[in-house]
Amino acid sequence: MTTITMTVNGQLSSREVEGRTLLVDFLRNGLNLTGTHVGCDTSQCGACTVHVNGRAVKSCTMFAAEADGSCVQTIEGQSNVDGSLNVIQQAFQDNHGLQCGFCTPGMVMAAAELLKNNPKPSEADIRHHLEGNICRCTGYHNIVKSIMAASGQNFSAIAAE
């Protein structure tokens, strides 16, 4: 066991971990931050997406010890300071961007990375960026709409069949 320390959603957090402890287990079991989900555990679904030093990663495919000393953001850190939903979360709620909600934490974290680097993405940019995030409810059109809306763009043309 070794002790590792990282800043999670702005708070310094230390825990003892084994070499094999995954980042997602550190977050869920160590810190009780259960908003980050495990859908597949095989790097396919993206439900476990969090940011490490500003970059989206699949926390089921990274060891906690690899994140020692870094800054981690999870879905729990996304709301505004007053506790209200942030722009992306609100857009998901407004546009029916979630059904069962299982994939949503990963979708929101993936969207946050995209919009940070590309504030006005095209529909194609959004779909390309979400390649690693699977929605078991297959609500992709509304997820794409939500991200379009969060970026302040008109989305009436998306899936308007």
Place this chain on the structure above:
Amino acid sequence: MYNFEFVKPLSVADAVSALSDDGAQALGGGQTLIPTMKQRLASPDILVSLANIVEMRGVKHFSGNVTIGGATTHEAVAAADAFAGLTTLAGNIGDPAVRNRGTIGGSLANNDPAACYPAAALATGATITTNSRDIAADDYFQGMFTTALEEGEIITSVTMPIPEASNYQKFDQPASRFALVGVFVAKYAEGVRVAVTGASEDGVFRWSEAEVALSANFSADAIANLSLDASGMIKDLHGSKEYRANLVKVLTGRAVGLAS
């Protein structure tokens, strides 16, 4: 997954010495190795992370070459915009989270028969530099999941001569996001090189007939009458041998047409 000791050396020398212990294995971005360890197909006693070795990261240009540190992520390679084919290739590996962690050294060391980087390394005639030697790409790839690397040897950098024009065409296997077939075309003053991934049971290979034809006439017409022998191609539920052989030709033609 079995437990292991995790070490984070800060220099190549320290990593090589950590890797000389019995049961030690290198960890790049973990995007292949962690899933493999979960399945208990790998169970190192000591995992030596290469991620904190500054000398193994980054993309540098010098006299017509680009040198990429072995621990450089796919995302960093895509962002460096070294040359057209390489930028497209790196920017389309897996998905954003995989690209933020996975490294060129890990990809080349693993030599998955459907991986993208082996095609770029072979098509550009890259030099693979390890802690102990330089290996020419033509000698490096030795069949599926097999390379010239010795036990404990690490890829510290990869140097590619920058082509006059290049393009990578990947026919996605949509579920895995790997290449069903991928073709890298690189045009140099001395001639054209064509490397194919995802198609052959022997892993990445050069399509020599197409290279000869394209070196004489760099246009898709030049390969119109060529055909690739389907024996030795991969056959699985996604495609037959003949399907893959045909895809190689179609993608080579597209790559030539789009090379820049």
